[in-house]
Amino acid sequence: MRIMGRRRALVGVLAGSLLLAGCNAGPGQVGAAVIVDGKTVSVDRVQQLIDKAVREHPYGQQLASEHKLDLVGREIVRQEVLHDLTERAARREGVQVDESLVVNALQNDPLAKPMEANPQNDPAISVQQLVARVRDHRESLVDAAVQTQLAMKYLDKLTVTFDFSSISSTDATGSDADKLREQAIEKAKRFAASPTAAAEVIEQDKTAPGTKVDVGLKLPAIQSPGIASTVLFGIQPNTVTAFQPSPEQPVWVIAVVRERAADKPVATDQATQPSAQQLAGVGIRLLQPYLDQVDLKVNPRYGVWDVVGMDLAPNESSKKGIVLPVHGAAPQNP
Template identity: 25%
Template sequence: MTTAAMRRSIGMIAATALLVAGCSAGQGDPKVALTVGDVKVSTVEQVQQRLNELLATNQAAQDQARQRKLDVVSRGIVTQEALNQLTKQAAERAGIRLDEQLVEQSIPVLTGPQATQGDPFQAVVDAAFPAKEVARYRLMLVELGGRAIGRSSFEYDVAFLENFADAQKLAKQVADDPARSAQLMQAAPNPVRDPILNAKQGPADAESPDQLVSLATSPLFNLPAGSVVSTRLTGEQGGYIVFYLKSRQAAQPPAGFDASSVQPLQLAQAGQAQLVGLAQQTKVEPNPRFGTWDPVNLKVVSGEEASVVSTVQPAKTSRQQ
C-alpha cells in the first residue's frame, strides 16, 4: 500500500471512529447499539468494527466515506442487525430449521449484486456481514414468505393526505373512534386523492400471482388487525397515508398457485414483511446515536426522518381477529 493510500485508509477509519463515538442521547446503556426485546443484539464497538472492516475492503463503502455518508452506512448495519434478530425469532416461532448444505448452496442466489438489484446501498450493508450469514437469514425469510403468500384476506380503510401533521391527527382520531373511520377519512383536510373505504382484499381478488406476492410484501397488510398507521407514501406522488386494518382472516391461495414458482428474492421480501407484526410485539431500540426505529418500514431512520417517522397504534374498539 502506498503512503497516500495508507493515509486515506487511516482517515476513513478515523472518520468511522468519530461517527461511532458521537454523543448518545436518551436512556439505556450508551455502549449498546441495538436491543430487540430483552436481547442486546450488538454493542457500539461491534458496529464500529464492522464499519472499519468494511472500509478496509469495500470500494463502495469507501465512496460513502468520501461523501461523508458513513452515518447512513452505520444505520444500515444496525437496521440489518435488527432484521436478523427479528428473522431469527420469527423462524423459531414457525419451527423453521435450515439445512447447512442448503444455506451454502443459496449463497450465489441470495447474496451479491443479483440479490440487491436496484438497491446498491443494500449491497454495501450486506458486505458488512459474512456471505453465509446473509444467505442464512435470507433463506429464513424465503421460508417465511413461502408460508404467507395467499394465506390472508383483509378489510381496510385508507386515506391519502398531503401533510404529516394531518395524517398524525387523523390516525389518532381513527384509533380513538374506529367506528367513524370512513366518516373521519372522508372529512380529512388536504387530501391528495379520494380515500378507499370498506375495501376488501384477499387471494380470491388477485388476478395474478404477482398480485398475491404484492399483497404479501406490503408491511401494512402484515400488521395486527385493528392497527391504525400513519406513514409516508413512497414514490414520486409523495404525501402520507392513514391506514386502518379493520380485520384479517385466514384464507387459502387460489387453486393451482405454487409458492415455489415465485422467485426466491420475492419470497424473501414477503418474509421480511411478516416481521412487521412481530416487531410490534418485540420492542426494537437502536441507540439514539444511530437514529430512530420506523415500525412500518422496519429500518433505523435519521434524526431528520424521525420527525415524520411512521406510527402504529391499536384501535380502541375494533373487530380484531
C-alpha cells in the same frame, strides 16, 4: 396456488437474492448500539463493520468520501434487529434451511466479491447489499433464505380487510412532501380517535376532490405482492396506519385494518407471480408482529426504529409513516 418450486426458489435466494436486492441511552445501554431482549450489539462492533466496509469495498470508500457512513451504521443495526426477529420467526414457524443449500451457496459465495463504487441499484438497496457483505456471510444468506420461506408459506394465505382514505399532491418534493406527510399523520390520528372515527372521516372524504376512499376492501397478498410488503400487511386488526406506498408518487394511504387472516389459501384468479425481491420484502414484513414480543432499545446515535419501513430512521420526523391503535377498540391478538 403453487408459487414456485420451493427448492429452486431457495437456491435462487441463497445464491443471489442479496444481490438483487427506541429510547434514550440509559445506564444499561452504555456502549450498546442496540439491545434486543437483553442481547447487545456494541457500538465498537458496529464501528468495526463500518471500517471493514471502507477497507474492503470501493462502495464503502465512496460513501466515506460523501460523508454517508451514517447510512451504513443504521443499516448494520437494522440487519442485527432483523436477524434476531428472523431467528424468532424460524423457531415459531418451524422453518429450517437445507444445510446442503447453505454449503453450496458458500462455495460460490455471492457476497465474496467486493462491492464496486457507483452501483446501479437504489441507494437503500445498495447499502443493504454492502452491509450483507461485511456481516457473517452464512448468517446473511440464512436470514435471507428464512425470510423468503416465510413469504412463500404465507403469500397465498395472507389477506387483510381494511377501510382507507388517501391524501395526494401534485408535487412530491420539498415542503409539499413534508406537508403531505403531516396531513396524512394527522388524518391517521383522527382515524384512531375511536372505533367509529375512521368511518366518519371516510364518509366526509367521499366528496373531497381527488380523494380515493373504500370500506371493507379485502386484499389478498398474492394479488399484490408489492403492497404485501408494506406496513398494511404487518399490523393487526383495530390498528391504523398512514404510509406512502411508493416514494415516487405523492400519495399517502390512511387505513384501518378490520381483519387479518393467514390460515388458509385464498381463492383468486388475479394471482401475481412475485419476484425474488418482492418475496424478500414480504418475508421481512412478516417479522413485524415479532416486534411486539421483544424489548428493543436503539442507541439514538443510530436513529429510531421505524415500523412502517422496518428500518431505522434518523429521527422521529423522518419516519416513513405512523402506526396507531384504535382508541377504545377491543385488543386483538397477533
